[in-house]
Every structure is written in structure tokens, then in C-alpha cells.
Amino acid sequence: MARLSKKMKQRWESLPGKEHYTAPEAFDALKGSCSAAPLKFDETVEAYFRLGIDPKKAEQQLRGTFVLPHGTGKTPRILVFATGDLAEEAKEAGADHVGGEELAEKIQKEGWLDFDIAIASPDMMRVCGKLGKVLGPRGLMPNPKSGTVTKNIKDTVDEFKKGKVEYRNDKYGIIAVPIGKVSFDSQQLVENFMALYRTVVKARPSAAKGQYIKSIAISSTMGASLKIEPASLLK
Numbered sequence: 758m759a760r761l762s763k764k765m766k767q768r769w770e771s772l773p774g775k776e777h778y779t780a781p782e783a784f785d786a787l788k789g790s791c792s793a794a795p796l797k798f799d800e801t802v803e804a805y806f807r808l809g810i811d812p813k814k815a816e817q818q819l820r821g822t823f824v825l826p827h828g829t830g831k832t833p834r835i836l837v838f839a840t841g842d843l844a845e846e847a848k849e850a851g852a853d854h855v856g857g858e859e860l861a862e863k864i865q866k867e868g869w870l871d872f873d874i875a876i877a878s879p880d881m882m883r884v885c886g887k888l889g890k891v892l893g894p895r896g897l898m899p900n901p902k903s904g905t906v907t908k909n910i911k912d913t914v915d916e917f918k919k920g921k922v923e924y925r926n927d928k929y930g931i932i933a934v935p936i937g938k939v940s941f942d943s944q945q946l947v948e949n950f951m952a953l954y955r956t957v958v959k960a961r962p963s964a965a966k967g968q969y970i971k972s973i974a975i976s977s978t979m980g981a982s983l984k985i986e987p988a989s990l991l992k
Contacts, residue, residue: 763794764794764796764979765794765979767793767794768790768791768793768794768980768981769790769981770793771789771790771793771794772786772789772790772981772983773786776984777984777985777986777989778983778984778985778986778989779985779986779989780947780950780951780985780989780990781943781947783975783983783984783985784802784943784946784947784950784975785943786983787802787939787946787975787976787977787980787981787983788939788943788946790980790981791939791977791980796978796979798978799830799938799939799940800938800939800977800978800979800980801829801830801831801935801937801938801939801977801978802935802936802937802938802939802941802946802975802976802977803933803934803935803936803975803976803977804933804934804936804950804953804973804974804975805931805932805933805973805974805975805976805982806931806932806953806954806957806970806972806973807929807930807931807970807971807972807973808926808930808931808932808957808965808969808970808971809930809965809966809967809968809969809970809971810926810930810962810965810969811930811965812926812927812928812929812930813928814964816962816963816964817962817964817965818925818926818962819924819925819926819932819957819960819962820900820902820903820923820924820925820926821902821903821904821923821924821925821956821960822903822904822921822922822923822924823921823922823924823952823953823956824916824919824920824921824922824952825920825921825922825936825937825949825952825953826920826945826948826949826952827920827937827941827945827948827949828919828920828937829920829922829935829936829937829938830937830938830940830941831935831938832918833873833874833917833918834853834854834871834872834873834874835851835852835853835854835872835873835874835875835876835914835917835918836852836853836854836855836860836872836874836875836876837852837854837855837875837876837877837878837910837914838856838857838860838861838875838876838877838878838881838884838885838899839855839857839876839877839878839881839910840857840878840881843878843908843910844856844857846910846911847876847910847911847914849911850910850911850912850914850915850918851914851915851918852876852910852914853872854871854872857881857884858884861884861885861887861888864888864891864892865887865888865891868891870891870895870897872897873897874897874905874917874923875892875897875898875899875905876899876905876906876907876910876913876914876917877899877905877906878906878907878908878910879906879907879908882899882906885898885899896923896925903923903925904921905923922934922935924953924956924957932957934953936949936950936953936975937949939977950975951990954973954990957970958970970987972984972987973985973986973987973990
């Protein structure tokens with residue numbers, strides 16, 4: 758078994774030691790443990806939902822976007838595949854990279870990936886479509902289900918800059934989403950978490966049978982994982 762570092766040991770020892778928490782308790786405990794042994798950077802806080810879905814079946818896969826009320830604490834770097842007036846809209850909205858064939862070639866030949874979100878106008882899917890093997894595994898491929906293939910470029914860029922994030926299940930049926938930073942106050946983290954929770958509940962596939970949300974956990978970049986009792990969120 759790997760030995761805990763001094764800071765990690767301090768964090769574990771500062772936790773209440775409960776098996777399950779309510780959402781407010783969990784974020785208070787998480788922030789308290791990080792304060793007990795602070796690191797030199799603002800850690801990201803993530804939420805994890807283990808779902809009772811069959812990820813091998815297309816009709817049970819979850820993918821979409823939602824808005825975090827307080828953002829993620831990080832301004833994403835956005836690439837937009839567009840030309841003409843839509844390219845100008847993207848630039849005005851604050852997109853970090855805008856282009857067409859030349860950007861696709863840079864990604865394909867140079868392995869360039871200095872962006873967090875890729876958006877494309879529908880007519881540009883012929884260009885970025887050939888990047889599926891590169892962008893797909895990294896979750897960067899523009900997709901209509903996530904709202905990243907659109908003619909409404911300006912509003913889409915603006916929404917992602919302000920806190921819109923994507924969620925999707927992995928091959929194990931788990932959704933992992935960054936919901937803020939350790940520097941956020943507990944209430945902000947709770948509100949961001951609840952926005953994700955409501956989104957996941959609403960997105961339940963009709964084909965999913967039995968218990969839908971099997972477990973929920975949160976953690977910081979270098980912190981312990983704390984379990985939130987799903988039943989406590991129904992009160």
C-alpha cells in the first residue's frame with residue numbers, strides 16, 4: 758500500500774470520518790481538510806455519479822451540457838471551426854482560436870491541442886469530422902448533443918465562457934464533472950453540485966431500470982473522496 762504524504766495524512770485526520778454526508782456537510786468537510794493542509798495551487802473540486810445504466814447501449818448513454826451557477830473557476834480556452842460571418846461572431850464573443858482547414862491540419866499533423874472546448878458550425882463538420890480519432894477520445898469532438906455543433910456561435914461561446922460545462926458517462930457508467938475550486942465558499946459549491954444533480958436526474962434514460970443513482974462522491978485534486986448519500990438530496 759502506498760504511504761500517505763504528510764499533507765495527505767493531515768487531511769485525512771482532519772475529516773469527520775463519516776461514511777456518508779449530506780451535500781453541505783461534504784463540502785464543509787472537504788474545504789476543512791484542504792485548509793488543514795493547503796497546497797500551493799487552487800485545487801479543482803469534482804463530483805462523481807455512478808449510475809445504474811448500461812453504457813454499452815446507445816439509448817442509455819448520457820451526454821449534454823448545463824450551466825454551473827458560479828462557473829468552474831476557470832475560463833476555458835475555446836476553439837471554433839467557422840468561416841465568414843460566423844467566424845467574426847466567434848472572435849467578437851471571445852473565442853481563443855477561430856479557423857477552418859488550417860486548424861484541422863494543425864491538430865492532425867502537429868498534435869496541437871491547446872484548447873478545452875471545440876465548437877463548430879454545421880457546415881464545418883466536413884472539416885473537423887476527420888479529427889474524430891484525435892478529438893473523440895479526449896472528449897473534444899464537436900457534437901450536436903452537447904450543443905457544440907451550432908449556427909448560434911456567439912451565444913454558445915459566451916455560455917461556455919460563463920460556466921456552461923459538458924457531462925457524459927464513461928464506459929463504466931460514471932459521470933465526472935468539475936464543479937468549482939477549493940477557494941469557492943461551501944454554498945457556491947453546493948449550488949453548483951445541485952445544478953449537476955438536477956441535470957443528471959432529468960437526463961435519466963427511459964431504458965434504465967432499477968436504481969438509477971448508485972453512488973455520489975466528491976473530491977478535490979489532491980484530496981480524499983467523500984461520499985454523499987443520494988437519499989439526502991431528496992429531502
